[in-house]
Amino acid sequence: MTLRLNNSALVDLPSADRILFQSFGTGPEATPAFDRIHHAFEAHAKATPTATAVTHLGESMTYLELDRQADRLAASLAHRGVRPGDRVGLFMTRSIPMVVGILAILKVGAAYVPQDVRITPAVHLRHIIDTASIKVILTSSDSAPRIPSSDRHEVIAVDEVPRSGEWSPRVPGGSGDVAVVIFTSGTTGHPNGVNVTHANLCNILLNEPGSLGIGPGTRVAQILNIAFDMAVWEILGALSHGATLVIRGDDIEETVRDVDVVIATPGILGSLDASRCRNVKVVAVAGERCPQHLADTWSRFSAFHNACGPTEVTIVNTMQRYDPQRRVLTIGRPLPNTTVYILDQNGRPCPIGEIGEMWAGGACVTAGYLGNDVLTMQRYRPDPFHGGGHLMFRTRDLGRWTPDGELEHHGRTDDQVKVRGFRVELDAVTGALELTADCVRATTVLREGELIGFVSPASVDVEAARKAVEQTLPYYCVPSRIVAVDELPMTDRGKVDKNALPDLIDPLIEVVA
Template identity: 30%
Template sequence: MTPDDTPVPLRIARQAARTPDATAVSAPGGELTYRTFDRRARAVAGELRAAGAGPEDTVLVGTDRGADWAVAVLGAWYAGAAPLLVDPAAPEERLRTLLDAAGTRYAVVTGHPAAAALRRRSGGELFWAGTRGDLPDAAAEPAAVAPGSLAYVLFTSGSTGRPKPVAVGHAGLARQTGALAARYGLTAADRVLQFAAPAFDVSLEEALPTWCTGGTAVFVDDNLAPPAELEPFLARRHVTLVNLPTPYWAQWAKDLARSPRPLPPALRHVVIGSDAGRTADLDRWYAAGGPPVTSAYGLTESTITATCHETRPGPPAGSADSTGPADSAHSAGSSDEVIPLGLPLEGVRAYVLDGAMEPAADDEAGELYLAGPCLARGYHGRPALTAERFVADPFAAPGERMYRTGDRVRRASDGTLRFLGRTDDQVKIRGHRVELKEVETAVAAHPDVVDVVARAVPHRGEPRVVAYVAAAPGRTLDGEALRRHVAARVPGHLVPARTCVLPALPRTPGRDEVAGHPRGHV
């Protein structure tokens, strides 16, 4: 079957024309039919286009999750522009930095005070908050976006201390959306949980395949926290599929093991990602009667998901039907291992290369490179960084590229990829990629800090970042006050969980160490 390169916004517009009265958005503040969703997005597009927004322009989406976010994203696309996905609750200084880095002149802003404060910026930016109301005269027909044009920009942590604006094209987004809709068997009857934060690209992965197949995106309440509170919500809203951060799902599995109870009856599939899962949690999940779980792996640079590993409940260990702990069948009593990364999605090429850029043999460790239409265009406005990470693909036609993931993996004889670790200092904090250099840069911005080293340390089975700092001569530092200073300027996942103030930071010539601890070692 030939992959469908039809851009996602056009698919959504066609779906709205086919099923105008079906529910597209179900959120705490109310519901939107496809007709209303489409009309409000056209209204946003009209305002943006009248102000000059068009192809290759970015539009900051500074809204709460829910209907406003959905309308703002689709409205930016209908204008021919690209949403800039940010956390509207981020400190204003951080939002200004992201706006400047992306060269953004337009925004749809509602909700949080930090985002609303950006209205005071000068320079002709458009900050249009009318994602509700009647269709104005300026309403626009959806723009005919080209497959190679800019679809969205999202920032990830930067190894140089600066956040990296990843620029994703419409062709890659269209391929990924279609592949996942098919992989999960989505139909108009599905009600898919919208759990991810607006600044996390998984929010698009949850919503877009749903809207392209006529289903309903069910937005979770921002105040919903523990899994025990999620279950009745899923039951009330008749949710059929959820996409959850792996640590959150793992906690859910452990809760079920401690307190067995029926799961929401409509729930038919669970997708997990952002961190490596464990087979012991699969055992707990399936022992509780949970539906099939797919573990998804990918990066913003690969247009979100690149590989999937599908699991299912297996026969009890030691039974006549048991063949031992296989990749696709995990039963009670199997050993606790890391869930594999699995196999590439349709159209994704995955290479495991050694230090000489040659293919590693089966079961030998190497760095994972991803290639194919899934790749992002690069880093917005940063050609040197793009050239460093998106390199020529020697195994494909001239002009093809591949992305260096920095992940160490090995490939089994059946093609299954297994995660082994990182080749650098990058860590995952609550599902977010965090470069320790960016943490250090944020801490070093304090005027009384003369030196800082950040490292990841294990804490209750999860990494957390500790910053070791030294004060400038004649100055004193309070660790908690320093954390508050950093928290006022960067998002929460870049704030050290703990700061240790030392007279000086001892280092060794061969390794960057603090108090005998190698930097980046977990």
């Protein structure tokens, strides 16, 4: 893919900045080896059939076994009417059958829609099923009772599909462009589905540096929630390179101590004892701001990558290989075949070195929001710099270029924050808190990585407030502390004064952890 920017869109910049706008903001050109991500897995199943593809709690499957089991399930899906371009629910927990399900859905040409059925509220599962027009849901036999019942969809327990017997060859036919639909938080409290294509995934997973040097014999940890876009990086990143995917049990650190590659949020990585994980050779973090000390600690014995990018630009779209000698931590440069533009509030290029909003273009840009054309038009815009019908995405992240062409992250332009790597709309949490009996007003802030809710008056039951959020929003939206106060501080314009809220946090006030 050739990315050449349109100079007519850069007329407001000095000539020197025009050159840097293009050289800094344009990733290198590269061509992925495959145009369907599961075809990369199938190539390794043919080349190294006896290699271990996946392990979990003492069980394992070779590439040949995994490929054939996925073929059997794909044939079953096709028999049930699943066609290329359809969307199939993958409502499961971390397991080998989960991996079988992902590959089977891709093989039949459909897109998988992942959710961890243990922790996703029923109201959100119903919303996802309806929004994605899901007719078939893959799950496990013990999780099937958690799925909302309906005569409009069929539930299949993957672990009950025979692992032996007659083998069905790969289902013939075409393949849809969308590989996975990742649901992210929305301003109304209902998640929005992002259409991530095969082309998007092949570009990040099969090209450097997103490939992370993974190859046959590499052991890659699978520690993240399957609904999180970075779990796609773990799972398909491993299987598309002939590596072994090591799915964790309850103990994350136990898994990490035994692998070569770890992909995680800084929050998860920071919870581990790095001194006990020195077998790890490669680390990639994204999803929230990475503290300097975390990069310093892990880069002493591993190649440490700091990355950034929302789901809408395919997991991440910038990466830095951290140099512990320089000790300059940034979010790096654009990935191959992609662009990053630093623009002002009117969409005009900022001079190099000035802070502006990051817009992403090129092969990372996903295929919009599922069933929400209005939001797609708001966040996905025609790319005036690349042209040719290409789109760019408004990340709402603030950044600026360093003199040597790397990106510094400078926060966000809206009220959306990251908690444990997941995007959380503070207004959605506030709305859930205000469903509590006797709650007159509420607000939510992020303070030092901690989500804190405030409810008023002080007589509000904070335990009931916590349950109100638990019942309506994903687990990561539940505040770690909820403080009940007589009145919330207000500005002279009648808005909650969030700058004054920290003064209300008293260790003697009852909180909910």
